[in-house]
Amino acid sequence: MSSPSSDFIFLNEEFDEEPAKPQEFWDVLIVDDDSEIHSVTELALSNFELNGKGLRFHHAFNGTQAVDILRDNPLISVVLLDVVMESDDAGLIVAKRVREELKNHVVRIVLRTGQPGYAPEEQIIRQYDINDYRTKTELTRSKLATTMVTALRSHQQVTQLSLQSHALSQVLLASEQILNFSQLLPLSRAAIKHLAHFTAGPQQGVVCGLDDDGVEIVYGGTGEYQNVHHHHLEESALTASVKEQIKASFKLAQHQHNEHSVSFFFRAKQQQYVICLEGEHIIEHALMQYIDLLLTNVGVGLDNVLLVDRLRNVAFKDSLTGLCSRNGFIAALERLQKNTNAHDYLVLIDIARFADINEGLSHDIGNLLLVAVAQRLQGQHQQAQVVARLGADLFAVVSNEEQLPFAQLHQLLRAPFIAAEHQLHLNFTFGLCTQPHFDSSALGTLKRASIALSHAKADISHSYCYFDKQMEEQVSHRLAMIRRLREDFADGKLEVWYQPQVDLATAQPYGCEALLRWPIGQGQFISPAVFVPLAEDAGMIIEIGQWVLEQACAKQRELAQHGVDMQISVNVSVPQFKASDYAQSVAQTLARFAVPSDKIELEITESVVMDEVEQVTRTLNELKSYGIDVAIDDFGTGFCSLSYLHKLPFDRLKIDRAFVKGIPEQDNGEIAELVVSLANRMNLRVIAEGIETEQQLQFLKSIGCHEGQGYYYAQPLDGKKLDTYLKVSN
Structure with a gap:
């Protein structure tokens, strides 16, 4: 069955070999030191067929040859193994080496002996997983065919169990890795590679979800699409057929498949997702349940990463204006302070009497004004290094006096602002801290600009104030006085x-x-x-x-x-x-x-x-x-x-x-x-x-x-x- 599947974990080099594709023959190894036995057995089973597949024979005349052939041909289904060859227990030695040395627990072993009355111990049968034991005189054409049917059906069951065990182990390993991802792009690329491992197909594809407006968005891709991430599907470089298939998967809420690509649709708690792989991808029907399990864990991982992104946005981005929030500003300023020059400055911008606007015109108008101020400041993003909203009516800009002089920024805010049907001139108060006064920490620098802003508010003759060291000393003295007052009052002084x-x-x-x-x-x-x-x-x-x-x-x-x-x-x-x-x-x-x-x-x-x-x-x-x-x-x-x-x-x-x-x-x-x-x-x-x-x-x-x-x-x-x-x- 061809089917779309996905996984967002990078492949680990320790993964086992991929499951084999269906064969046209059942491979059978005849091990016997008598060439006539080889000929008779092959003749007796020449017309044998099971599930539409005949037999393809391999021949070994001693134990060493048998082990070598099995090592080189792990897809052999049945071994017809003579017990007595170069030694009385040569066949048993081969069985032991196959299970313990080659670690091959799938191939079915049928022991044969030309010595009537000889039988291996029951413990040997169990220990080496011997499928059957027969004397050569018992193996007539009909009995040989019956033995072969039994062995091949047993092989099918064991193979199926092995395949499922392999799939489950890969799902568990992938799931463990999935939950460690914290970013969409590497998660998406790893998911595609894991899926390609399960489907034995090309590792080229994309992982998609829906944005808040229900529009398809590409989280990440591999192969030719490795540079496609955080793009809307329609604007991405994906082929038209892939885009259509992804859209169909979302619309119909089901997997899609054609000769060029496959897409898996799956739901998680918070989102719907589609993973699309290009090329031919064929998978056993029995593995679909494991792919579904894998997709479930992929969905959990994607949900977790998206939740982390949302929390990061809440913590670092202002929801009203789209500017950096206080936390985002502090983080950005910490990075910028590692490489500043003498012309850099931080300015805090406070809207004077903004509460009166909220009370007089409504909070909705106030919000529109905040957005208008943010957009005007953000329009200078090429000159400003950071623009942020730190509080209800408090903004911050980090810039350079050569690129965006403060006088220019000051003038920029003189023009009226539009909010619905209102056109308002706003008054602003500015507190500035220039680079020579930057503190070693972002919080310290912000505090100094805040001190300057407080001085500007207290001095009605000026709308702005530059920080100087004496201001901080005054604040420190004031805080010390408050602390002493609190202590003396508590002590009854x-x-x-x-x-x-x-x-x-x-x-x-x-x-x-x-x-x-x-x-x-x-x-x-x-x-x-x-x-x-x-x-x-x-x-x-x-x-x-x-x-x-x-x-x-x-x-x-x-x-x-x-x-x-x-x-x-x-x-x-x-x-x-x-x-x-x-x-x-x-x-x-x-x-x-x-x-x-x-x-x-x-x-x-x-x-x-x-x-x-x-x-x-x-x-x-x-x-x-x-x-x-x-x-x-x-x-x-x-x-x-x-x-x-x-x-x-x-x-x-x-x-x-x-x-x-x-x-x-x-x-x-x-x-x-x-x-x-x-x-x-x-x-x-x-x-x-x-x-x-x-x-x-x-x-x-x-x-x-x-x-x-x-x-x-x-x-x-x-x-x-x-x-x-x-x-x-x-």
Whole structure:
């Protein structure tokens, strides 16, 4: 039967010889030292035929000749072997050599002897797989023919078993090799060679599958098609007849065969495949089950390799734009850094306010814009060494200043981008790292470009920034500070101090503001202006803010237990106030410390108010429902809260120290007076911070400000010094 088959493993030189093709004769070896026996036997079987094939005789007159002939003619089916020749056991010696020396377990051996009554031992019959034993006088024409039929049928069975055993061993060996492949091309070439081994045909062909759109694609080929790989079938160099046969195999989901080629169709779990071999390929029908088994394993191997390719694409290619992903970019940059020159540079490109586009125009439009940016950058692929998308709206380009100057790349992105019916001008921020500053690793180089990008974002006067070493030192210092802050907070080294708030008319303290302090030894402290932003960046500000509130509650309870009735103000950060359950959390904390709700005041800045007005309004109303006061800290510095002031339930305004510092020499007094007037009109309390001189105090009293805090009265004090201060004041 002619049939298509495939295998994707390279042939191993240790493979056995290929199975033999069918013969027109049954080969029979007559071994006897009597020439007359040869003649009589040949005459008796001259008209013998089985399954349409006659006999072809070979002759040996001693044991040595017999072994030599069998060595040279492994296709001999039956040996008619005289037991007694040059020695009494010459025939038995031949049988032993055939089985043990020649390793021929297929040929059938019929022992003959001219000595009636002589018979070999039963053990010999079993050990050397003797098919039959006869005396020469028994072998009449009919009996000889019967013996021959029995021997030949036994030979057929043994041959079939041997052929199947050989096929199974090759399938197992091939399958073991198949599962070790990780690339399509070598797998495909090996599959073809294995298949050709099974079909005893030319080793020229192709392995095909289907792409995601169902179009035939050639994975790899051999012979004249060795350069055909990863081509669509129609665009490949295959002959028209081969293309048509492959298409027919896919369409009909079955094997195809003609006099010029054969194609095997087979399915695996993930895909459908066809392996086509050119030339004449003939195979025993009994071997088809082993070819099917082989194809099953080939399919598993192909599925595995394709899955690895898909995973590699997922890991190294961005699915939206088709550019390198972050992983792919890192791998490419690692390779490029082995051979760079002084004009190379890496630039990170960030789309400014891209989230606004997604929210305002939809994510679909945002995706179209990302693709448009990618296509414009990719259009420079001849000048750019690598183009990648590293994040949602972050791209990277590695190029050379001589081939693609950054100024040219910058200009390239100035033209508007088209997304559906929208034409948009985008603003970009660029962070660059030039080759002299490349790190030894790709990740290090990328980090330096990222540092430059962060500086560019922070500097609104420029859209780009080049990395220099000082930036990295600043980042290292910042990270060290964050690490130390985290350690000191965990070790309980942070402290809460308190600055008294006084009635300006009586100079008596009625409250205080809780202020976070970070001592570093020898009476030195790190400024809150430095470490509070660090805590926010490190994601610690909510935890630290909660701790400060708890410390303030504990202090308020302690003071109350000593007969001191005092409200304590606590500063609140933006991340804290944005939490949906913040008001409930504050109320629970006050309840846990048994502190009345009117004894803790929360101070928020104008930036908190303006961040998310709706959320802020909800939280403020919840706080008021719990009876908790809220003050606006640093009022007047944001210039934005006036329009919301009458809508939001505040209790007090704090005049920023910047408007107190210049009193009376500068015009700051007018702003302070305006704030006081506004607060009085809205029935809000007002407090001035940063009072340091008698002149400032008198001016504030004259404009109707009744509360204040500052060095004129007291610096921030730790808990014990606050207790002393309050005793003296009382």
